[in-house]
Amino acid sequence: MPATARTATRRRPRSALLALVAALLSLLTAAALSAPTAVAGEPARASVRTGAVPAAALTEVTNFGTNPSNLRMYLYVPESVTPKPAVVVAVHWCTGSGPDMYNGTEYDTLADRYGFIVLYPSVTRSSKCFDVSSPQALRRGGGSDPVGIKSMIDWVTRTYDADTGRVFATGISSGAMMTNVLLGDYPDVFAAGAAFSGVPFGCFATTDGSEWNSACSGGTITRTPAEWGNLARGAYPGYTGPRPRMQIWHGTQDDVLRYPNFGEQIKQWTNVQGVSQTPTTTDTPQSGWIRTRYGGTGDRAPVEAVSLQGVGHNLYAQGMASRVLTFFGLDGSGPAPQPQPGACRVTASVNAWNAGLTASVTLTNTGTTTVDGWKLGFTLPAGQTVTGGWGATYTPSSGAVTATNVSYNGTIAPGASVSIGYQAGHGGNSAAPAAFTLNGTACTAG
Numbered sequence: 001m002p003a004t005a006r007t008a009t010r011r012r013p014r015s016a017l018l019a020l021v022a023a024l025l026s027l028l029t030a031a032a033l034s035a036p037t038a039v040a041g042e043p044a045r046a047s048v049r050t051g052a053v054p055a056a057a058l059t060e061v062t063n064f065g066t067n068p069s070n071l072r073m074y075l076y077v078p079e080s081v082t083p084k085p086a087v088v089v090a091v092h093w094c095t096g097s098g099p100d101m102y103n104g105t106e107y108d109t110l111a112d113r114y115g116f117i118v119l120y121p122s123v124t125r126s127s128k129c130f131d132v133s134s135p136q137a138l139r140r141g142g143g144s145d146p147v148g149i150k151s152m153i154d155w156v157t158r159t160y161d162a163d164t165g166r167v168f169a170t171g172i173s174s175g176a177m178m179t180n181v182l183l184g185d186y187p188d189v190f191a192a193g194a195a196f197s198g199v200p201f202g203c204f205a206t207t208d209g210s211e212w213n214s215a216c217s218g219g220t221i222t223r224t225p226a227e228w229g230n231l232a233r234g235a236y237p238g239y240t241g242p243r244p245r246m247q248i249w250h251g252t253q254d255d256v257l258r259y260p261n262f263g264e265q266i267k268q269w270t271n272v273q274g275v276s277q278t279p280t281t282t283d284t285p286q287s288g289w290i291r292t293r294y295g296g297t298g299d300r301a302p303v304e305a306v307s308l309q310g311v312g313h314n315l316y317a318q319g320m321a322s323r324v325l326t327f328f329g330l331d332g333s334g335p336a337p338q339p340q341p342g343a344c345r346v347t348a349s350v351n352a353w354n355a356g357l358t359a360s361v362t363l364t365n366t367g368t369t370t371v372d373g374w375k376l377g378f379t380l381p382a383g384q385t386v387t388g389g390w391g392a393t394y395t396p397s398s399g400a401v402t403a404t405n406v407s408y409n410g411t412i413a414p415g416a417s418v419s420i421g422y423q424a425g426h427g428g429n430s431a432a433p434a435a436f437t438l439n440g441t442a443c444t445a446g
Contacts, residue, residue: 052159055079056112058102058120065151068143069131073152074098074120076108077160082115086166086330087156089119089149089182091175094129098122101175106321114330116166119156121149130178132199133206133213140185140236145178150186168328170194172316173257176249177204180265183244184232192245192300194324196316197254199261200268202231219260228264229271229400233379240379240434242442243272247304247327249320251311266305270294273302273440274377274402285323295375295440299326302440343367344436344443346376352430356423357384359432361403364417366444371412376403376420377437383427391420 053059053075061073088111092101098120102108107118123130123145136143156162169190171179176198183193184201203216215221223231233239246269250262270277275295282292288309295302304327308315325331345364350357365371376392378401385398392403409418436443 053077055081058099058108061152061155064155067148067151068136069145069148070124071145071148071152072098072122072124073155074102074122075156076102076111076118076120078108078112078115078117080112080115081117081160084161084163086116086168086328087119087153087162088116088328088330089121089153089167089169091121091130091149091169091171091178091182092123092128093171093173093175094127096128096172096175101172105172105316106318107170110321110325110331114325114332116330117156117160117162119152121145121152127211129174129211130181131211132174132177132181132204133211134209135205135207137181138185138202138205138235142185146182146185149178149182150189153189164189166191166330168192168194168330170196170321170324171198172196173198173313177257180268181235183246184235187236187239187243188241190244192247192328194247194249194327195265196249196320197251197257197313198248198265199257200228200231200265201235202228203261203264216261217257219258222260222264223267225267225271225277226396226399228268232268232272233400242435242437245273245300245302245304245327245440247306247324249306249308249315251308251313251315253310254313254315256313262305262307266292266294266303269303271400274379274400274437275302275375275440276402276404300329300440302437343441344371344438346378346436346438346443346445348432348436348445350430350432352426355427356387356425357430358421358423360419360421362417362419363412363436363438363443365412365414368414370414371438373410373439374405374412374418375439377401377440378403378433378435380424380433381426381429381431383429384424385426386422386424389420389422391418392422394422 055077056079059075061075064073090101090107101120111118131137131144134144137146157164167190169179169182176195179193179195180198180201183190199216203221204213206213248265252259273295279292279294281297285291290307292305293301345366348361350359363376380398380401386394394401394403412418
């Protein structure tokens with residue numbers, strides 16, 4: 001029989017979060033965590049065999065696919081869902097649930113306006129925290145919560161013919177940590193993420209079965225950008241395609257996941273994106289906020305970070321979801337344009353010998369506007385190290401490399417090209433990079 005649904009009772013958005021800080025602190029002392037607040041009006045259930053769910057109602061979907069940690073899946077589909085809709089995965093906090101995230105944020109009302117689908121994963125383990133610690137969670141296809149969430153996304157994209165190039169993740173606290181994990185495990189699935197009060201991918205890792213990492217929560221784990229970047233890249237070895245953009249939010253007075261985690265996330269995702277840690281822009285969109293953007297100056301920069309002066313762990317407030325949609329590129333009527341391959345084209349060729357090589361790279365502006373200042377990002381195959389170059393400056397010398405224009409070639413008119421190159425040592429793999437980004441936007445290769 002087709003699924004039916006009843007709209008869940010809405011709560012004031014911030015009231016659903018009031019118990020968060022106390023509950024997380026109790027986890028530190030191994031006390032039992034409270035169960036999620038009940039939602040009046042249990043959402044209806046749907047099975048994969050019944051197809052699409054009722055519109056404009058929070059609905060539970062069952063039998064959605066591989067689900068090793070027994071997550072529950074809740075879905076909100078607006079009445080006016082667009083053709084090939086975008087999908088926003090909204091991930092709850094510790095002690096919360098999918099219905100709590102639905103009630104505590106405004107993504108469903110924004111979906112009504114813009115036509116995307118909202119997916120709310122929900123934890124069933126006693127802590128109601130997502131697994132961001134286990135070795136299984138920190139590698140692609142390794143098991144635990146990320147695999148279940150990926151199954152939910154696959155169900156939505158099959159059922160609604162959703163746009164696989166416009167899948168996004170956002171979360172609060174434990175959900176923010178899971179957002180970092182999802183973007184590391186599945187960089188080919190997500191276009192971007194937004195993390196409210198989180199920690200870097202891999203920061204919460206444990207090997208003793210514990211869900212909590214006190215060193216990470218206390219902000220005492222620091223690594224170099226390359227070390228953080230390697231942790232995220234290591235979740236999916238061999239992947240060389242485009243990486244998701246990241247928006248990071250954190251309060252300076254966070255006493256649960258302390259503020260140094262904000263800077264460590266910036267280190268990680270700028271390195272993953274292959275852009276400088278020096279902000280391209282800094283502004284104050286609201287009193288007490290400092291917003292920095294990295295690798296670009298617009299609303300869809302590769303990395304955007306918002307620091308909230310004097311704000312604690314419970315920082316999410318009405319209006320922030322709209323800023324998330326702006327970063328995602330979903331705040332327009334119908335499917336919003338995303339940075340897509342095709343605004344640039346890169347060809348690369350290699351001349352190799354026993355332990356070294358030279359690479360010639362041609363970057364063409366296939367867009368309709370002039371590029372004024374460029375950073376070309378690419379990942380060197382394992383074992384290669386840049387020893388010199390021309391036409392650009394190259395940093396770092398291995399891994400995710402950024403080639404930055406020099407004084408004489410920073411402007412590329414539509415249809416024009418620049419040629420650069422580098423010399424590198426190699427340990428046997430002399431291949432050219434397989435994928436490139438121009439100022440954070442994926443280029444067509446070849």
